[in-house]
Amino acid sequence: MKLKSGIIILLFLSLFKCSSVNKIATDIVPVETLQAQIIDNNCALIISNNIMLASKEIKEEQLQTILNNDRFIDKKISPKFSRMPKLIYFIIALENTGNIPLNIGEIKLHYNNISINPMNADDLRNKYNSLPYAGLKFGDILSLYKSDTGELCDNDMDFSGDFVKYKGSILSGDKVFQIIAFNWIPVQIRKFNLSIVIKSDIIKKIIDFKLIRFEYRQSGKYYIKPVKDDISF
Numbered sequence: 001m002k003l004k005s006g007i008i009i010l011l012f013l014s015l016f017k018c019s020s021v022n023k024i025a026t027d028i029v030p031v032e033t034l035q036a037q038i039i040d041n042n043c044a045l046i047i048s049n050n051i052m053l054a055s056k057e058i059k060e061e062q063l064q065t066i067l068n069n070d071r072f073i074d075k076k077i078s079p080k081f082s083r084m085p086k087l088i089y090f091i092i093a094l095e096n097t098g099n100i101p102l103n104i105g106e107i108k109l110h111y112n113n114i115s116i117n118p119m120n121a122d123d124l125r126n127k128y129n130s131l132p133y134a135g136l137k138f139g140d141i142l143s144l145y146k147s148d149t150g151e152l153c154d155n156d157m158d159f160s161g162d163f164v165k166y167k168g169s170i171l172s173g174d175k176v177f178q179i180i181a182f183n184w185i186p187v188q189i190r191k192f193n194l195s196i197v198i199k200s201d202i203i204k205k206i207i208d209f210k211l212i213r214f215e216y217r218q219s220g221k222y223y224i225k226p227v228k229d230d231i232s233f
């Protein structure tokens with residue numbers, strides 16, 4: 001009986017070791033187009049009349065800094081008991097380079113003939129209402145904030161910083177940023193678009209970012225380095 005129990009434990013440890021050293025990583029990277037230029041590999045910047053708009057996926061290590069920000073975490077719950085939900089996160093950054101106030105309208109992910117909306121604060125609160133997520137202030141996490149950075153594609157952005165919410169339309173010369181969260185899309189979907197509507201009283205623009213998803217083993221015997229050359233749509 002002891003021998004049987006020992007074998008079971010060894011098998012369990014072996015499976016745990018294999019799963020930990022062969023962890024699958026996922027990267028969502030933007031595709032360079034005639035409209036979009038790629039900054040530091042993972043941020044896409046589109047310059048249009050009156051608008052500069054950037055988008056990039058927020059990586060797991062950046063998400064962890066949210067847990068160090070009192071604005072985003074209920075002080076009654078220790079950050080060590082909190083965790084960000086496993087979702088697809090983007091940060092979009094907008095600069096109003098024109099003379100009229102702008103607003104961010106509908107945001108969607110498109111793949112095949114399907115469009116999905118981002119999750120709003122109520123969606124997240126209802127779905128993640130117990131530990132380790134209950135301490136997250138989803139309304140604050142998904143709010144629009146004033147940006148003081150010089151570049152819209154700020155890959156060193158620390159989400160544990162002190163941010164000021166932006167109220168009303170985005171005025172001429174101002175920069176803002178916002179975190180967007182989507183449910184995971186089917187694993188077989190590799191290419192998709194992030195579509196963002198920018199509008200005012202007199203204009204409406206739909207700006208599309210083309211994206212591609214790579215999955216690869218991070219380490220272990222069968223480590224595979226992601227290949228990002230074949231990204232034609």
